[in-house]
Amino acid sequence: MKIAIFPPNSLILADLIERRGHEPLVLQKEIRKRVTDAEIDSPPLNITEEEPIKGLKYAAIEVPSGVRGRMAIFGPLIDAAEAAIIMEDAPFGFGCIGCARTNELSMFCLRKRGIPLLELHYPTTKEETMEVVNKINTFLDKLEKLEVSNG
């Protein structure tokens, strides 16, 4: 099952999902397409004027082009998701996930899709971390059962 994660570049979430045999929809896969392109236009990322136009599918024209450009990368991942795990209040925000408004819009789009969703808070203590891991594993096991029952 394809599972979208938020933050979309989280090591913890991507690793736990892979361990259970699912496919995490990570941001790096989209970034790879844009940085290893044979006809790279604008290093370091191959973001062209096409991206903010593609982003119009997710955000209105008056929304800043930075949000629309980011949504052109996040959007296909959200569209492809069959389930999602959102971890709120993550203490990092660099590069592509450094825009708070894009993050809000991405989470909104994931919630709006109506797919199985697990919402968590970023853990800070040992107890919280253990609970988060167990919750993610329980959620992933449930998805597996759902997949089997749907054939």
Add this chain to the structure above:
Amino acid sequence: MSQEESSKFTRMIILGPTANISQTELVRKIHMMEIPLTIKSTCYGAVINGEEADVNKAVEEIRKLDPCNIFTKDRGFPPGDPRRCRAKRGGAREGFHQLEKEFELLGHISEALEHPKKVSLKKPGKISVDTFKKIAEESEK
């Protein structure tokens, strides 16, 4: 960038704080697998780059070395890419700060993976007004 390079995949192998192998051992073991990969030793573990099937095969084998303490993550940029490599940038790449933050939790995650527990995903429900009244009355006594 050549067409050949653009079809390659990159993976970061991160050793947890309680891992029973070191970065050097890890790199040596990856070399011993005899899979056609570019391997880069790093402070957190290693970065491997190669064809998708080779990378996936290597990740599978690497996980077997210490299942609960070895973590892996996809990476968009190839290893040593001048746009991201700290040698050219003059400072840690953005992803490193995130990795540093997530690394703080890896020890607890390893422990949770070693000792899994069943938990409920149900959110605690709201109590009824009558129950709340009872509790309020009892606390007043």
